[in-house]
Amino acid sequence: MWDCAECIRRYEAMKHAQAVIAGLTAEDPGVDWDVTDSIVGTQIDLGRHLADAHRGSLPDRDPECRTCADHQASVERMEERAPDLLPGAVMAAEEHRARHLFAPPRIVGLM
Template sequence: MSADDLSPDSVWPLPPAWMFACGECHRLYERMKDIQALTAELWLTGERGVDWDPFDMGPGSQIRLARHLAEVHTDLLPGWTRGCEHCAHRRSLLARDPGSAGARLVSAQHRAGHLFLPPRTLGLV
């Protein structure tokens, strides 16, 4: 076990129960975790084929889940997290242009990430 495994920034949170009541949330979450396990196995065994790219597979599955949450479950998303620099940045973007649909979506996706991602990976969402 490495020091990274013990860091609070690396701990995967337990998603709220309501996420598993939604079939699409459940499917996207399972797919994300399957990709994470497969990527970790490939990384450890050194079996890196032509199509293997952890920077495409892992973050892409996380973003798909965050987008679903942001679009379908907006009212269930957590608020801004104190001490999260990404929350602060996205909040300032919204303050500058409150009518921006893109800023609202990206902000909601980030807040959704707090439900299922460790803090160290939240910058990707």
């Protein structure tokens, strides 16, 4: 991840969005300063890039992570019931595994 210029650019964009929203929220905590979910969007963007460009570097499924287990179950269901939907289920699982590289544990399980 850290030897890829695109990973670094996307990671910095994610951290910048977090810092901007945190600053605005500190000034006026009663306002939703991230109505377009830019923080989540930048996390999805980085996760998608990691899943696409660095699939071999993704961590294995975490046996303690409920979301990893849910994604694995979804992949297995798609293999049996809807093979045409399998690529999307695999991508979602890989994006989630990528989030284990950069998102805090309390957040990684949300997607």
